[in-house]
Amino acid sequence: MNNIKKSNILVCITGSIAAYKSVDLVRLFKKNGHEVQVVMTESAREFITPLTLQAISGHKVHQSLLDIDAELAMGHIELAKWADVIVIAPCSAETIARLSLGRANDLLGAIILASKAKKFIAPAMNTNMWSNPVTKKNIFYLSSNDMNLIGPAKGDQACGDVGYGRMSEPEEIYESVQVTLNQSLNGKKIIVTAGPTREQIDPVRFISNNSSGKMGFAMAEAAASSGAEVFLITGPVSLTCSDLIKRIDVKTANDMYEESLKLMHSADIFIGCAAVADFKSVEISHQKIKKSFENHFDIRLEKNIDIISSLAEQFPAKTFMGFCAETERVEEYAKEKLISKGLDLIVANDVSKSDIGFDSDFNEVNVYTKEEKKYFQKSTKSLLAIKLINLLGPDSQSIH
């Protein structure tokens, strides 16, 4: 990306084993031209030394609210004013609880209360602590009050448990902050479709697929973070999205098309991430179909509307990013769909791989335009989504 706005970034490190990753985070911000200062809580210093962070950031590390030297030079109010961005990474359950109470009895708490900077938290804790209703309540409160949440990720934990609670990787934290700073899609209106559609056969049975909605929701969040007004039209999924997004829940491909069409007139970009059912039943029985005494039961199917291709035909001046899920000849089919559906870009994933694609937290894709191909290595869907959304911004160096 070009034109990165240089900012004053305050990285705050709290007590977690993930504290060692903050070294990489500070390094990434510095490498990209930002000015970085570091605050460490007392517990953070049990995991990593201030000397390390001082060497990486090039500044004395701030540790204490009542530091006579610091109060002469850069006290907590000065630091709060200096920062354009505050990133708390890792952010422990204890810090989350204290922040949600508005405590100011240590340097970190006082700075957070005093600062008008953009604030991000990257939680890191045991998976049961993360899923505890008290933590959930605290997180909900903080994220509804100007704290941008990054992660946590799912995976193996230092304590041996597996689940959500790992701090997001430094690259993901860096990209999430950067996309918010750049606001490259400011003023754009974007429609994202996500999840499966559900085509009813009778009142209790339907045709659908394995889409969880994770990729589409990640695209919507990334687009909203980069300043776009985002409408997320989603099939039935069990996910929640942030308040930044206008969510419309639908069931069938037809509903998804109708809702998309209503918004398309004033939209700039359409991102089709939904796994739309290609077929629907010709007849929907009003009563539950009884088990037949014969061995076979035929359902006649008819083609559903192709949402993205119909919209691309009606609105040729707008930008269309499609997704393509294939189990074989991925590149060939992706290129075919790019042309036949009238798209500007297509994101192709090989859904025969069980560790990416449907329902996974990860994905690995190739993006095709008529002229170019770009590979994106396996990463979390949220990090990948940020990178894909960057392709749509004015500063994108390639692909589009």
Ligand code: PMT
């Ligand atoms: O939801 P997840 O579990 O996170 O999984 C993510 C995903 C695998 C669903 C996602 O990455 C993905 O590949 N989405 C597109 C799936 C798909 O339907 O691909 P397709 O090759 O059948 O369709 C190509 C494009 O046409 C897509 O943009 C699709 O939204 C669109 N389409 C397809 C059929 C149809 N009737 N109308 C459409 O608009």
